[in-house]
Amino acid sequence: MKIGVIGGGQLGRMLALAGTPLGMNFAFLDPAPDACAAALGEHLRADYGDQDHLRQLADEVDLVTFEFESVPAETVAFLSQFVPVYPSAEALRIARDRWFEKSMFKDLGIPTPAFADIQSQADLDAAVAAIGLPAVLKTRTLGYDGKGQKVLRSAADVTGTFAELGSVPCLLEGFVPFTGEVSLIAVRARDGETRFYPLVHNTHDSGILKLSVASSEHPLQALAEDYSSRVLKQLDYVGVMAFEFFEVDGGLKANEIAPRVHNSGHWTTEGAECSQFENHLRAVAGLPLGSTAKVGESAMLNFIGSVPPVDKVIAIDDCHLHHYGKAFKVGRKVGHANLRCADKATLEAQILKVEALIAEQ
Numbered sequence: 001m002k003i004g005v006i007g008g009g010q011l012g013r014m015l016a017l018a019g020t021p022l023g024m025n026f027a028f029l030d031p032a033p034d035a036c037a038a039a040l041g042e043h044l045r046a047d048y049g050d051q052d053h054l055r056q057l058a059d060e061v062d063l064v065t066f067e068f069e070s071v072p073a074e075t076v077a078f079l080s081q082f083v084p085v086y087p088s089a090e091a092l093r094i095a096r097d098r099w100f101e102k103s104m105f106k107d108l109g110i111p112t113p114a115f116a117d118i119q120s121q122a123d124l125d126a127a128v129a130a131i132g133l134p135a136v137l138k139t140r141t142l143g144y145d146g147k148g149q150k151v152l153r154s155a156a157d158v159t160g161t162f163a164e165l166g167s168v169p170c171l172l173e174g175f176v177p178f179t180g181e182v183s184l185i186a187v188r189a190r191d192g193e194t195r196f197y198p199l200v201h202n203t204h205d206s207g208i209l210k211l212s213v214a215s216s217e218h219p220l221q222a223l224a225e226d227y228s229s230r231v232l233k234q235l236d237y238v239g240v241m242a243f244e245f246f247e248v249d250g251g252l253k254a255n256e257i258a259p260r261v262h263n264s265g266h267w268t269t270e271g272a273e274c275s276q277f278e279n280h281l282r283a284v285a286g287l288p289l290g291s292t293a294k295v296g297e298s299a300m301l302n303f304i305g306s307v308p309p310v311d312k313v314i315a316i317d318d319c320h321l322h323h324y325g326k327a328f329k330v331g332r333k334v335g336h337a338n339l340r341c342a343d344k345a346t347l348e349a350q351i352l353k354v355e356a357l358i359a360e361q
């Protein structure tokens, strides 16, 4: 089976690493000459709106999937005429726009921060009056890793801020005084069967994910699965979806969804019986889903900007290096380390060792 992937970054690369043993081949559509997934499959180097290359991709593959959600709607519509596309155009439409996303949560009875659609500075002033400060202004589309957003703490932060974010449609959200951030990785098959990985506790630095730790029997697991199931059913979703939640007042508020494999699920490569990457491919290909059970205690640490010396990383017991083969650049995710340990105490000690290597960079 040949899988077409829109996007050729590290997520595409890890999909190919998981799918190759299943006998799958891969073609990646990505305009970047140095797309790091290209090492694992065919690289169609073209813009996402290039219909000649989209047609070529559709002719060559059995199905198409995505490694990022900001794919133009026309690209999905065009491809869908010729080849099955998972997840659906509707799932991408909702997930790439924070207004649609939060409105869907609200319609499904899933708690979220207070939110308002912002089309002008006047809308922003009115929404701040209604929601109060502190609040977070985010562009409705194309934001990631904390980009395209600003925390508003005082009236001075509000003045001129709509223009500062580019005068594009935005969402204002009430600031959530969360005690933690967790994510749930779910996978749903074509026949509706759904499986969930254990909740992951995430720590960010300047909006970029730094550390994910897989939990054991988290008290909010059942609630997170309930909220996530509502979304998956509503969208008749196929594939892996990530749900990000704030932990607040002993409950959960939904922050966002990602209709794809997700950074906070990277630990599953060594830490779960079947990884998020393999399960995504199983789901979209119509194959039986694999077990989402955790194997030991697991964590993932991102390498941002550079990868510490390979020999030092792999000298740490229980440590598995994933190097994306990308050029090093400040703020760019260029690799990660997965830790899989027998017990929590060992995991905590090994996390400190990897963090010490990162700090030496």
Ligand code: AMP
Pocket: 113, 136, 143, 144, 145, 146, 147, 173, 174, 175, 176, 177, 178, 181, 204, 207, 244, 255, 256
């Ligand atoms: P996002 O791009 O929406 O995932 O936001 C990036 C990070 O900003 C989140 O992981 C949180 O740490 C923080 N953040 C986003 N929205 C809020 C909010 N409404 N209240 C408090 N912190 C937030």
